[in-house]
Amino acid sequence: MDNDQSQTPFNAPGVPGRSGAQAQTQSLQQTSPEDDDEGLALGEIIAVLMDYRWLIAAVTLFALVLGLAWVFVAKPIYRADGLLQVEEKSSGMGSLKALQPLLGDETSVSAELEILSSRMVLGRVVKKLKLDIVAVPRTFPLIGGALSRRYDGDDPNSPWLGLSSFSWGGDRIQVDSLEVPARALDDQLTLVAGDEGGFEVMDGDGQSVLKGQVGKRAIGQDYSIFVAQLKARPGTRFRLMKLSAETAVDDLRRNYSVKERGKKSSLLELSLTGGDPEQIGIVLDDIMNTYLRQNVERRSAEAEKTLAFLETQLPALKTQVDSAEAAYNNYRQSRGSLDLSLETQSVLKSLVEVENAAVLLKQERDELRQNFTPEHPRIQAVDNKLQRLNERRKAFDADVAALPDTQQTVLRLARDVEVSNRLYTELLNTAQQLRVSKAGTVGDVRIIDSAAVGRQPVGAKPIAILGIALLLGVLFSMVIIWLLRALRVVVEDPEIIESQLGLPVYATVPHSKMEIDLQRKSKSGVGELLAVSFPEDDAVESLRGLRTTLHFALLDAQRNSLLITGSSPGLGKSFISKNLGVVLAQVGKRVVIVDADLRRGHIHKEFGRERALGVSEYVAGQATLDAVLKTTSVANLCVVSTGQIPPNPSELLMHERFATLLRELGERFDTVIVDAPPVLAVSDAAIIGRHVGATLMVARSGKHPIRELEQAVKRLNQAGVEVKGFVFNDLNVSRQRYRYGYKGYVYRYSYKT
Incomplete structure (x- = not known):
């Protein structure tokens, strides 16, 4: 062994x-010779990529197919652009600059940006153009919309695979009026085309709510509709919806933007995107015109408001003038002819100027109090001016006290007459100027460029989409490879x-x-x-x-x-x-x-x-x-x-x-x-x-x-x-x-x- x-x-x-x-x-x-770590790592990376080359090719090809499908089915989006200029406030006459304190501050660009996006402006546009009514053909999911857009025939296209309830191109509908109960706002209805211009409207549960004929108002229980145009095969269905005012404005605002071009340029860029180039041009033009009208109305309303205030003051001032003149004349008649010395006349002139200025400042303060609180800087500035005028008047009162009693009385009465007359005359002139200003108000904004719609769709171009799909395919395949190698624990x-x-x-x-x-x-x-x-x-x-x-x-x-x-x-x-x-x-x-x-x-x-x-x-x-x-x-x-x-x-x-x-x-x-x-x-x-x-x-x-x-x-x-x-x-x-x-x-x- x-x-x-x-x-x-x-x-x-x-x-x-x-x-x-x-x-x-x-x-x-x-x-084996030892390579440097960097070269080895690079070689290993290349080797792994080559090992999974068919996976990379398959995933990338799949991504490209998805990109091609997206290019085919994606709805083209167009953009309309417009340009507005915001100017300093001006009235109908250049000579009325003295009225600027009564008409408010200069226009704020940031405020105008908010007004352009407000419900006041957009709501009027929605109501005028009936943007709260949605009526579009029902297309087959995914590919139906793309096929419809590519159909250029005059008559409705034949249905594919017998799917006659869908629109395959060429169908048209125009709904001028649609009234629904409050509970049905923002709910989808279905309009089914019938024979010889007939149609039927059904609610979300498939229940019929009314039937009608094109060109005639159809009225049902809580529902009414006026279909001005309907071109479709019998049985074709249309999506129908009545939007609430808030929803319609929000939908419009979602595709609408406004910004200032440059810094402190007073130029406002407006843009609106959508799938119908003709419609977005009309809508954007109406937004600018509606904004322009409300601006003029706002300016005219300011002048009218100030004029109304002055007209309430004029009768009282007229009574005050009459009373002052009567008192002055009665005193002179009782004392006989009285002449004022040069010194007294000088004091009278100064007092009248101070009194007139004080009255005008008080009127300005009353006007400002309608819009601002007492702590506002503008009201505080008026109060400071009044305080300085009161100090000057106290100084003149000391000079008047040194005069004889008769001279003091004559001076006081003459001052009242002079102040009342001058103030009344100035208010009459101001009221007349405001009437002229109201009639000639043009607003402080103007349209520089009307809405223009680009001929080419905005967004990523087909080549760019395919490039992105290719890149995402490669990146996603890298992720798959990493996961496979991370999860695969075999030797x-x-x-x-x-x-x-x-x-x-x-x-x-x-x-x-x-x-x-x-x-x-x-x-x-x-x-x-x-x-x-x-x-x-x-x-x-x-x-x-x-x-x-x-x-x-x-x-x-x-x-x-x-x-x-x-x-x-x-x-x-x-x-x-x-x-x-x-x-x-x-x-x-x-x-x-x-x-x-x-x-x-x-x-x-x-x-x-x-x-x-x-x-x-x-x-x-x-x-x-x-x-x-x-x-x-x-x-x-x-x-x-x-x-x-x-x-x-x-x-x-x-x-x-x-x-x-x-x-x-x-x-x-x-x-x-x-x-x-x-x-x-x-x-x-x-x-x-x-x-x-x-x-x-x-x-x-x-x-x-x-x-x-x-x-x-x-x-x-x-x-x-x-x-x-x-x-x-x-x-x-x-x-x-x-x-x-x-x-x-x-x-x-x-x-x-």
């Missing part, structure tokens, strides 16, 4: 010792095994199309081996590399037997076992392959041998070693099949005769390869592993997560079986990052004749 153990297939004359094997193994694992890189499990990967076997063909043939009964039929295949070349690597890596093995297993089914462990046995036999080694998968073993098929007389018969004592050994067409290669499938494979493998089988085979052959069931599926591999010299696990690219491999290694270790390393199987070298070799694992190097 000891002599046999020293006769391992991994030792050969002239082979260096253990330290040399370690150095060789390390050298094999580090053969696709052998370096992950080495870094996370700390075990070497002795070989990376690329995917073989030839092996797929051979497996397809084997299902029809013709079994062939890849290493025999296609010895130049890259997968076979990788197994030759595994043969060399194992020679140095397993020099310290105590037995010449090698267990090959995996974590789960379908990893290709039997493929590795069979073809590794062939490449070992091709260099003169005496090799035997033991099919220890007593549940699903099928290695005998590829060698054209029978299942009977195998492991189960030997362990059961029903056959000798010579009886279970089967030669193959490959020189130096024998196989031991599973034998009859036993009901208790694990118990059979635990029998001492199974250990005897491996020991006797080890004495006869240079290498014993044992193909075992998956570790996580059954416990057979853990049982067999205690009787072999080394254990290799097969991992398949993209088949299982690293956690599965970790659990398999852990389970073997718990059973006292040490996993020597891994064989990474079925690496897809067609992917870009593997095409020219994956960091030294795979290189394409064919024979040349």
Whole structure:
């Protein structure tokens, strides 16, 4: 036994010792040159993109199709633009600037912007143009509107697929009047065209509310309608709705905007968007004209309001003038002729000026109090002026007190007459000027540019939409790729095994199309081996590399037997076992392959041998070693099949005769390869592993997560079986990052004749 153990297939004359094997193994694992991190990252990114190129192409193509569909079905939107100028307030006559304090402040552009968007202006437009009535043909979802817009015939288009209730182009309706109960405002009604200009209106529940004829007012219970025009096939349906004033204004405001052009330019830009270029031009023009009219009305109303105030003051002032004159004349008659000295006349003149100014300021204050509170700056300014006039009047009162009593009385009476006459005359003149101003009011805004509608639709152009769709398609495909790679936890890189499990990967076997063909043939009964039929295949070349690597890596093995297993089914462990046995036999080694998968073993098929007389018969004592050994067409290669499938494979493998089988085979052959069931599926591999010299696990690219491999290694270790390393199987070298070799694992190097 000891002599046999020293006769391992991994030792050969002239082979260096253990330290040399370690150095060789390390050298094999580090053969690829190290690129700089930046170049490697860029290369990996490009490789990943190339791996998923069909996904990127499919998603991008789908996005382009959606973009084309959007271009086809999207309703074109047009924009109408207009320009207004806000001027300083002016009346009908330039000479009335003195009335500016009575007519208010200069126009505020920000206030005018709000007025242009107010319900006062937009509500009038809605009412005048009947924008609160919605009457449009009902089109087929998604494509119906696009088909209708592209139909240019005079008569209604024929229905598609017999869908006669939808409009397919050419249908017209004009509703001049629609009255509904308050509960039905903003609710959708349906108008169904009938024969010879007839129609029927139904509510949202499909109940008929009235019937009528085109050109005649139709009246039903709580409903009335006047349809001026209806051109449609009988049975065609129209969406009908009466909007509330608030909803109609909000709908108009949603597509309407106004802003100042430039800073402090007093130029206001108005724009309105919509699907009907003719209608939006009419609506925008009416908005500007309505705003202009209300501006003139507002200016005229201000003048009228001031005039009304003055006319209420004039009768009282006339009475005051008459009373002052009567008092003055009576006093002079009672005292005789009285003349004022020059000094008294000077004082009288000054007092009259002060009194007139005070009266005018009080009138201005009364006018301002109608619009402002006493704390307003304008009223405060008037109060300050009145206070200064009162101080001047007190100074004059001191001068008057120094005059004789007769002179004081004459001065007071003459002052009252003068002040009353002057004030009355000024108010008469002001009232007359206001009457002229009211008649000549032109407003302080004017239309610079009437509404103009662009010939081309606004918004993104078809080319831009397709460009955006292309970009979004690429970006979305990148997101999908990222999610797939983030959610996909399977091992696709052998370096992950080495870094996370700390075990070497002795070989990376690329995917073989030839092996797929051979497996397809084997299902029809013709079994062939890849290493025999296609010895130049890259997968076979990788197994030759595994043969060399194992020679140095397993020099310290105590037995010449090698267990090959995996974590789960379908990893290709039997493929590795069979073809590794062939490449070992091709260099003169005496090799035997033991099919220890007593549940699903099928290695005998590829060698054209029978299942009977195998492991189960030997362990059961029903056959000798010579009886279970089967030669193959490959020189130096024998196989031991599973034998009859036993009901208790694990118990059979635990029998001492199974250990005897491996020991006797080890004495006869240079290498014993044992193909075992998956570790996580059954416990057979853990049982067999205690009787072999080394254990290799097969991992398949993209088949299982690293956690599965970790659990398999852990389970073997718990059973006292040490996993020597891994064989990474079925690496897809067609992917870009593997095409020219994956960091030294795979290189394409064919024979040349």
